[in-house]
Amino acid sequence: MNRASVVEIDPGAIAHNVAWLKEQAEGVRVLAVVKADGYGHGAVTAAEAAIAAGADGLCVALVQEGVELRRAGIEVPVLVLSEQPVEQLGQLVAHGLIATAYSARFVDALADEARRHDVSGQEVHLKIDTGMNRVGCRPGDATELAGRILARSPHLMLGGVFTHLATADDSDPTETERQLDRFENALAQLRRAGVDPGLVHAANSAGTVCHPRARFDMVRVGIAMYGIAPSVSMTERCSGLRPALTLRSKVSYVKRVAAGEGVSYGLRHRFEHPTTVATVPIGYADGIPRRSGSDGSSVLIGGRRRPIVGVVTMDQLMVDCGDDAVRVDDEVVLIGRQADAEITANEWGAVTGTIGYEIVCGLSPRLPRRVIS
Ligand SMILES: Cc1ncc(COP(=O)(O)O)c(C=O)c1O
Numbered sequence: 001m002n003r004a005s006v007v008e009i010d011p012g013a014i015a016h017n018v019a020w021l022k023e024q025a026e027g028v029r030v031l032a033v034v035k036a037d038g039y040g041h042g043a044v045t046a047a048e049a050a051i052a053a054g055a056d057g058l059c060v061a062l063v064q065e066g067v068e069l070r071r072a073g074i075e076v077p078v079l080v081l082s083e084q085p086v087e088q089l090g091q092l093v094a095h096g097l098i099a100t101a102y103s104a105r106f107v108d109a110l111a112d113e114a115r116r117h118d119v120s121g122q123e124v125h126l127k128i129d130t131g132m133n134r135v136g137c138r139p140g141d142a143t144e145l146a147g148r149i150l151a152r153s154p155h156l157m158l159g160g161v162f163t164h165l166a167t168a169d170d171s172d173p174t175e176t177e178r179q180l181d182r183f184e185n186a187l188a189q190l191r192r193a194g195v196d197p198g199l200v201h202a203a204n205s206a207g208t209v210c211h212p213r214a215r216f217d218m219v220r221v222g223i224a225m226y227g228i229a230p231s232v233s234m235t236e237r238c239s240g241l242r243p244a245l246t247l248r249s250k251v252s253y254v255k256r257v258a259a260g261e262g263v264s265y266g267l268r269h270r271f272e273h274p275t276t277v278a279t280v281p282i283g284y285a286d287g288i289p290r291r292s293g294s295d296g297s298s299v300l301i302g303g304r305r306r307p308i309v310g311v312v313t314m315d316q317l318m319v320d321c322g323d324d325a326v327r328v329d330d331e332v333v334l335i336g337r338q339a340d341a342e343i344t345a346n347e348w349g350a351v352t353g354t355i356g357y358e359i360v361c362g363l364s365p366r367l368p369r370r371v372i373s
Helices: 011-025 035-037 043-052 063-071 086-093 106-115 139-151 174-192 205-210 344-353 358-363
Strands: 005-011 029-033 058-059 076-078 100-101 124-126 156-162 197-200 218-221 245-250 253-257 275-280 298-301 304-309 317-322 333-338 341-342 370-371
Touching: 011 029, 011 043, 011 218, 029 043, 035 043, 035 358, 043 058, 043 063, 043 245, 058 063, 058 317, 063 076, 063 086, 076 100, 106 124, 106 139, 106 156, 124 139, 139 156, 139 174, 156 174, 156 341, 197 218, 205 218, 275 333, 298 341, 304 341, 333 344, 344 358
Parallel strands: 005 370, 029 058, 029 218, 058 076, 100 124, 124 156, 156 197
Antiparallel strands: 005 245, 245 333, 253 275, 275 317, 298 304, 298 333, 304 317, 333 341
16 A cells, blocks of 8 residues: 555564563563554564564454464464453464453353363463453452363363553552452462462553552553553653654645635634645544644644644645745654654643544554554
8 A cells, every 4th residue: 555644663662662661570471462453553563573572472352363463473372351252262262362251151151162172271361350340250259260260171271360450550559559459369369269370460551660569470561562651641751662653644735825714624723824734645534533633733844843723634634834835745744753853642642632542543554554674
């Protein structure tokens, strides 16, 4: 695909970030989270860079994401982070993916599937909900569920027990500590019942960096491996990271607009002075939030920040270039660096009322990914 607008991925930055996170994790295992097409960076590119930098395994959200990695020849352990539809368990088992379980129904279905495939030792990690209230069994049910998994030996094997933190990026550690207390109590109960939990894990990127207590045997790092701080407040703490994604385009059209004229649908933005307007061929169908103009987002052209004006349209957006001599084909950077200026995914997120995660995950497949070396 040949387009002026392109997502450029630097696998060297991903490798650097994984190495930095390994240092932060102080020796425990590191799983690289490559769900959602590697947070928009390309799952296989991200996985290969992470493995080269020493990641011990990968995490995905869906069976099909795990299958994509296997089809690319990736053989390291791949954990699917939540229970999956029963119809997909055949694929999960056949591709040697690690399952996550938190219900009796799922454990039984997985064991039946492993038996049908004549597989022994299908690895399962038990997920305990310690307060986020998304998925996971109640702490009080963990021992019974672990027993159910063990009872289905040799088809099933309990390889780990984990939880997920809801507020690890918060400067107030109270909720994280409460979740970790509940998790440790559940682990103690398991051990008292004679259950070996296998690999214990809890930390996401923020937990890895900010909460040594959450590191246990293994951490699961997503956003930070892409060089994006988990929250704006963690920017300083994550200054060792390098953003791996640049979103670039080129000016496709330039015109001078008279004072009093408006721009884009609804003509909601009006120019007070005669202004040079550059059009950039990227829009909300590519994942640029439609409201970016009214919310005050900028792009870089000629090494300077310039405001997006008017609503972003499906395929194009307009930029106020004042009186500057901007030309067709001039480079536009929407996320990344140009000369001394930089716009980060977190900045886009903050300006448009969301987070860097949503900005990079939302970059649509219509944008070609170019891997740089
Ligand atoms: C269960 C689980 N673990 C780890 C992660 C990685 O989180 P982060 O990207 O904040 O590092 C996620 C991401 O959403 C997740 O759902």
